[in-house]
Amino acid sequence: MLVDGYGRKVDYLRVSVTERCNFRCQYCMPEKPFSWVPKENLLTYEELFKFIKVGIDEGITKVRITGGEPLLREGLENFVKMIADYKEDIDLALTTNAYLLPQAAQKLSDAGLKRINVSLDSLKDEVAEKIAQKDVLKTVLKGIQAATDAGLKVKVNCVPMQGVNDNELIDILEYCKEKGYPVRFIEYMENQHATDVAKGLNSAQIQDIIRKKYNFTKLERSGSSPSQDYKTEDGYVFGIIEPHKDDFCATCNRIRLTASGVLIPCLYFEDAQSIKDAIQENDIDKAAAILKNVLANKPEKNKWNDEDGDAVTSTRAFYETGG
């Protein structure tokens, strides 16, 4: 079992397989970065898998593949199969923008993927295009349907932004409700890579909008999810993720691995260590020791707010860490 310096059990590993993305979302990667990490600096699937095995052997029970856009990396279904075959009951999930799912969903499901989280910020063609800077919506909706048809469980993530999609939150909630997908609204997280125009809605503002049509109650927190869930009177559960708070840190169970082998103990904490050399030297003991050291240094709470409680603008790009 993996336990961090504050006695928290860590059993969830998020693995980014690429920082590249085929969307240019305003809040994440509005412009193609000046330079990508060169392909030769990325860990191969075999190397990422070598570290995932270390994690699973030590107590990881849940792996989420993310990016950038993970479906851009060729052969993703082979990577999924490696992990699924290693541990049959692994909770294996993917976070994607769904654009390439029409052709990939069935292959991923056959390879052993169980669940996907899809980003869906608008149900209007022109708004989705404004956010992603590409005409994406029809293909995204086809991709979500393809995932459902392939037997994958779907959850939806939406980042509400002022003057962009804030008039669509009820439509998005109702689309998800009708399809049976839980939706989670994520407060926009300030980072240096987003456009200046991106301004998020906070939880209270999101709740005010939904309350215009639905009465709902706040549910007790359970498990390790950062989402605060709410239940509408007619029984639909939706969530809001408030990263500017730290009330979910006490039960945090996750660590993150980037595509170039950097192991990050907390999304909102600059510290991290590389497992790349250890894995490439096939030094499994060293990789396991780095994993334990990173856990020993996992902060008690995120460092998202400064001492005055104001949000800090992160220098880390979400497309590097996988969100």
Ligand code: SAM
């Ligand atoms: N390309 C995939 C996708 O679109 O879901 C996976 C990577 S993306 C970085 C993972 C998640 O991070 C998405 O749900 C996205 O909405 C979220 N995200 C990215 N930048 C964010 C920001 N500045 N604030 C809040 N959420 C953000």
